Amino acid sequence: MNCLRLPAAALLACLPLAAAALSPLANLGQKIFNDPMLSASGRESCATCHAPGNAFLAPNTRPVQIGGANMNLSGFRNVPAVTYALFNPRQSPAGVPIRGGLQLDGRAMDLVAQAMMPFTSTVEMGNVTTTEVRQRLILRPYLAAFQAIFGATLLRDPDATVRAMGQAIAAYETEGPEFKRFNSKYDATLIGRAKLTPQEQNGQALFNSTTKGNCVMCHNGTGTTTAQMFTNYSYRAVGVPRNWKIPYNQDGVTQPSYVPANGANLGAPNHHYYDLGACGPFRTDLAGQTADCGMFKVPGLRNVALKEAYEHNGVFTSLAQVVDFYNTRDLQPERWYKKADGITPDIPYNDVPIIYQSNIERHPPFQPLPGNKPHLSASEIQDIVVFLCTLTDGYDPANPAAYPYPAQCKAALRP
Numbered sequence: 001m002n003c004l005r006l007p008a009a010a011l012l013a014c015l016p017l018a019a020a021a022l023s024p025l026a027n028l029g030q031k032i033f034n035d036p037m038l039s040a041s042g043r044e045s046c047a048t049c050h051a052p053g054n055a056f057l058a059p060n061t062r063p064v065q066i067g068g069a070n071m072n073l074s075g076f077r078n079v080p081a082v083t084y085a086l087f088n089p090r091q092s093p094a095g096v097p098i099r100g101g102l103q104l105d106g107r108a109m110d111l112v113a114q115a116m117m118p119f120t121s122t123v124e125m126g127n128v129t130t131t132e133v134r135q136r137l138i139l140r141p142y143l144a145a146f147q148a149i150f151g152a153t154l155l156r157d158p159d160a161t162v163r164a165m166g167q168a169i170a171a172y173e174t175e176g177p178e179f180k181r182f183n184s185k186y187d188a189t190l191i192g193r194a195k196l197t198p199q200e201q202n203g204q205a206l207f208n209s210t211t212k213g214n215c216v217m218c219h220n221g222t223g224t225t226t227a228q229m230f231t232n233y234s235y236r237a238v239g240v241p242r243n244w245k246i247p248y249n250q251d252g253v254t255q256p257s258y259v260p261a262n263g264a265n266l267g268a269p270n271h272h273y274y275d276l277g278a279c280g281p282f283r284t285d286l287a288g289q290t291a292d293c294g295m296f297k298v299p300g301l302r303n304v305a306l307k308e309a310y311e312h313n314g315v316f317t318s319l320a321q322v323v324d325f326y327n328t329r330d331l332q333p334e335r336w337y338k339k340a341d342g343i344t345p346d347i348p349y350n351d352v353p354i355i356y357q358s359n360i361e362r363h364p365p366f367q368p369l370p371g372n373k374p375h376l377s378a379s380e381i382q383d384i385v386v387f388l389c390t391l392t393d394g395y396d397p398a399n400p401a402a403y404p405y406p407a408q409c410k411a412a413l414r415p
Ligand code: HEC
Pocket: 033, 044, 045, 046, 047, 048, 049, 050, 065, 066, 067, 075, 076, 077, 078, 079, 080, 081, 082, 085, 088, 101, 102, 103, 104, 105, 111, 114, 115, 116, 118, 119, 123, 124, 125, 169, 282
């Protein structure tokens, strides 16, 4: 069957079936993706943090994962999905509003550039240099496959070697059917093979309503392809609470040298280190663009119910909590913003320096006007959650009872 002849909605469901066997390059990429022996510890591969058994999301409830040469260093950020990452547009050129790019701050131009980074990240695979990565690659059983594709002389250049490894991984992330399954319940409805329940429908309507959830303002389709990723790939400041569970967020302790001390000149609330997303510290090209400070990539929402930590710092543990936060962030800030003891109320938006707080998003679902009611009721929050649950892959219209339905989704079902 030629998928491309089908109408847009049916195309989505057809694609995975049509996926051909992996090319030799992608096949090599799959091996690299799953190989812990390419890390300094010998214990961490891409798959350790992007678990194939969990839609290439984190395998546990940690807000951030651990890594490094001794597997004892905390990460800085929550693990995003590699599934559907191939639909990320390339980073937008300088001088236009930021859009696209990989990583939560968009600092990687494309999948290839992204895949090169973890090998030499201090807190991830922990190699110090590309030479060290090359030394590990040379000992791997798929070296011959690598040389057959790239030639033996490429190995003389360690940077080019790691770039080639990145190309192989990107090919796997693009070709592998597991990265574009499009078989959620939501997808089944697009081809008339499933119907949303009244609660799911209500959640979808609230998600789309500009005066209620208004989620579509940012988590909409791309408008350019038939594939709906539930993100417009823009960058926004949502102002999530500082996550004190990330050790680098603690004040008054000596931090390791790899932690950027970028807080010194930023004023209140006077933390030594802030993750400001698009304007730094890990992304450097937009460092002077203070209007981008505090902004992170709008994440796609496919398989989002399989996550156990949410937002760039993993500060939330459930979808209900995320939507509750959106709904009451401004009206009840004392519920969300706490000092390091987890009890004492902190200033609102305590993870964004006050000088940048004007960047924080105020459109619905946020309700910045004191005295007004929140946009969503408690049951409407639940409805949005059950709609998000329909974006979980693995729905078989012939056997709906076998749908892998996460516990938090069951908990949000109305009786
Ligand atoms: C220690 C855990 C860990 C390991 C190991 C790891 N990642 Fe990640 N991955 C993350 C985190 C955290 C981010 C977000 C990083 C950021 O924004 O700076 C991320 C981001 C990504 C993204 C970007 C997704 C997006 O939407 O922008 C892709 C793709 C990805 N990783 C693939 C890989 C590949 C390929 C490897 C192996 C070469 C790998 N990861 C190794 C934790 C990990």
